[in-house]
Amino acid sequence: TSEQIEHLHRRFKQLSRDQLTIRKENFDSIPDLEFNPIRGKIVHAFFDKRNLRQESDGLADEINFEDFLTIMSYFRPIEMNMDEEQLDRFRKEKLKFLFHMYDSDHDGKITLEEYRNVVEELLSGNPHLEKESARSIADGAMMEAASICVGQ
Structure with a gap:
């Protein structure tokens, strides 16, 4: 809605200190991110060109x-009036965004090592x-996912 965009614009201006752009270091002033174990991945996602379309x-x-609006759109909740096609596209966009967060080497795959890093960060x-x-937790989860994928 226009109110949400206005709210996001105020937040953008606050983060950018009234500049036209935001840099990674501008995110250092967000208290809610300070203790988030995947803070680095979240900030990185804002600047990943794949997420910026x-x-x-x-x-x-x-x-x-x-660009800020584009990234923030990945965080918006599902709207009740979405039809099946919109809902499907919305979910795929969110999944792609999350995939990009964890595909740190940008090779189109999430390797066991990338997955381990995520689990270690979350549990840190x-x-x-x-x-x-x-x-061990990461390895077990990956083995379980692999067995599901091969139908065992």
Whole structure:
């Protein structure tokens, strides 16, 4: 809605300190991200050209308000008045966005190592869990997913 866009524009201006673009370091001032274990991946996703619907690969140095809106659209909730086609497209866009967050080497695949890194990052805030345990959890989940994919 226009109110949501106005709210996002105010947030953009606050983050950019009234500049026309935002850089990665502007995200350092967001308290809600400070203790998020995947903070780096979230910030990275804002600058990933694949998420900005650009043809080239890699990271943008800065984003403008239109880019900011594009990224924020991935976070919006499902609307009740969406038809099946809109709902399908919406879900695919969200999945693609998430996939890009975890495909850190941009090769179109999420490797076991990339998956391990994500699990380790997510569990890093747990002081009772050692890195090796996190790796074991990641390996077990990947093995389970692999067995489902091959139909065992």
